[in-house]
Amino acid sequence: MSSGTDWVARVNGTPISRFDLDNAMQGYAMQEYRQTLDQLDAERRQEAETFALEKLIARELIFQQALAEGFVADEAALAAELKKIVDNFPSVEEFEGTLKKAGLDLADYQRMLRQDVTVNQMSERKVANLPEPTDEEIESFYRANTDRLVRRGRVRASHLLVKIDDEGREKALQVAVDLKGKATSENFAELARRHSACPSAPGGGDLGYFRKGDMVRSFEDAAFSLPVGAISEPVETQFGFHLIHVIDREDDVPLTLEEAREQIVGFLRQQAGSECLKAWVENLRSKANIELA
Known part of the structure; x- marks a missing residue:
């Protein structure tokens, strides 16, 4: 795509701006990777751009169809x-x-x-009358996805957080x-109270229980890979370097059909709705x- 224009695509003559694309890419980066756009590598940034542009084109197509049908949000x-x-x-x-500022x-x-x-609202109207899943479909899905x-x-x-300050990354890592x-x-809570830069420090760095998806990816990957009682090597996130101490673990429990x-x-x-909307778009x-710029 050319960078010499302030639009990145036109849909039936209506432009999609670089500003809108950048915002959509930022949203994708946060949702998919829990990172800012600037933190993504080149491959993931390209992935974000492709996904965001397709989403914006689809949005404009649906909006134009809504106008053609005389429908606008009240x-x-x-x-x-x-x-x-x-x-x-x-x-x-x-x-x-x-x-x-924007x-x-x-x-x-x-x-x-x-x-x-x-x-x-237009999308909701499109999928509003789809049939409900049958018992057979529900049971079939359960059998195929018990894991x-x-x-x-x-x-x-x-955890204990060491922030990266004016002395730089290497100094923070060494600390x-x-x-x-x-x-x-035995002494982790006291070390966290004395040295952690996180607001959790007064409580010994205790973050309570959390599930996958609740924390920054690199942090949770380390936490879920450690046995109870273990302390991680320094783990880097956008907040700095963390030492993670696993206090307890509860394993996955299979659900019954009901x-x-x-x-x-x-x-x-959701699957039926997504397929319906995809075919419609x-x-x-x-x-x-x-047109693409």
């Missing part, structure tokens, strides 16, 4: 969605200040939000290595004029 839905977003900020002024005013943002809400249908195990761990040499199961039924129904509904795309 004011009540738009106001409710805007309120949820604004409520995440300390004040309306703080929210508007954030928009300004080069947007409130009217710009409302136009973008209206498109998002319209696309979501995946589990109450996920969890780990209880404490973490030195502390690792002193750490035992325990798993609601989860299976939800998955099958592919049909819209086959009739559209799409």
Whole structure:
């Protein structure tokens, strides 16, 4: 793609901006890898760009179809969605200040939000009348996926964080290595209280129980690979270097059919909806004029 233009694609003449693509890529990086876009390697960045652009093209196709059918999100839905977003900020002024830094005013943002809400509502309408999964489909899925249908195990761990400051990465790593040499199961909590830069330090670094997906990937990979009582080598994340002490572990527990039924129904509904929307968007795309920069 050319970098000499502020648009990356056109859908039936409507441009998709580089700004929108960068935002969508950032969202993908956080969702898939729990990293910022700048932290991704070249391969993952390309993956993020491909996925995000396809998503934006699909969104524009659905929005254009909604307009063609005379459907636009109502004011009540738009106001409710805007309120949820604004409520995440300390004040309306703080929210508007954030928009300004991004080069947007409130009217710009409302136009973008209206498109998002319209696309979501249009998609929901498209899948609203799909048939419910049958008992046979539910039981078949259960038999084929018993190894995946589990109450996920969890780990209880404490950690000691050494932040990377003005003295640099190597200095922080050396501090973490030195502390690792002193750490035992018996003294770990005290070391964390004295040396950790995490807010959990007063509690001995105790993070409580967590499951896979709750923590930064490199942190949880280390925590779930350690036996109870073990202390990790320094693990690097965007926060700095961590020493991780595993306090307890609970293994996965298989679910019965009845325990798993609601989860299976939800998955099958989502799968049917995704397939329906994919086929619909592919049909819209086959009739559209799409240009890439």
